[in-house]
Amino acid sequence: MTDKAISRRFFGAAAAGLAALGITGAAAKPAAPKAIPTGKPFILTTWDFGPGANAVGWPMLASGASAIDAVEAAINHVELLGDYWVGAGGVPNEVGETTLDAMIMWGPTHDLGAVGCLKRVKKAISVARAVMEKTQHSLIVGDDATRFAARMGFTETSLTSVVSQQAWDKWAAKGEKTDAFDPEPIRKGDQLVGHDTVGSIALDAAGNLCVGCSTNGREFKIPGRVGDSPIAGAGAYVDQAVGGAVATGNGDVMMRFLPTYHAVELMRGGMAPQAAAEAAIKRIEDAGYSIGGGIAVIRRDGVHGGAKTGWEDTPFSYSVQTAAGNVKTPVS
Ligand code: ASP
16 A cells, blocks of 8 residues: 555544544645735745845746745755755755755645755755645655655755865864754854755735745754754745745744744734734844844735844845835845
8 A cells, every 4th residue: 555545544534533523624635715815926035045036936926827836946046056055065964964954835725845854855945845745744854855855756966065065074174063062052142153044935916825945954963953944933934814924044943933923923913024023033032042043024915024133244135026126125
């Protein structure tokens, strides 16, 4: 029996049991959401990747493509740039290997696909999409994520580059253990380690929202470490009726506060996007953490905002492209 058949049998039996108890609606996917008014399409992407990624995603949205296709294409563009902080060829872990975390979340159904510690496959966001569309699962990790990707037809290849090898050689020559073994630097600020995650949020002409994010995580991380990016409500979150949010920064801490979920829920309660972004970040600061981190949020009507903590000298920004053009907004 195939995995899927076993799974169907399990869910079928579970549903039958619940039905016997008078509990219905146990299907893996929800019924179609209530009709949502269409909006004016946009795509938001974080960091300096914004203009280039939006230039890939926007023409798709403008010609009627789905928000999920635009988000995937925009993030694939960044994953394949050869940037140090996102995708293949950057940020080695403690043993010199680059591993990837990514998530995609689809507004209309609240469906989610994610991969953590993905090895030897470049397009992490596309593997995340395969998790969402081809399975009943939400998150697959490590070598098993690689095996899943191979089953889905993705090519296995080394994620090491000259740059990532040199970075690791230089660090290893110092003979230091990764600072990730020392819990203290996290509370004192994370100047010692670099960060970047690309996050995108799109609204398509049909009125559907999608969010996604992708990263190679934290430099010299302990093998097996998974950050905030593939965790729903941490790295990214979307609610079809409200809007979306994406995060970047010290994921080891940020995932403890679910800042993207927090911001979207504040917007649901009526708070403006800028205030919601600031409140989600302030929550982390109020708990006593001094880290580098940022969040960008956008309501489904296109009103957006951003906030950051730490990173006094780090120019975090996000870009929003609409029919009126691309606007890059520095976050202060
Ligand atoms: N949030 C990512 C992580 O901790 C890295 C980053 O955005 O800088 O894995």
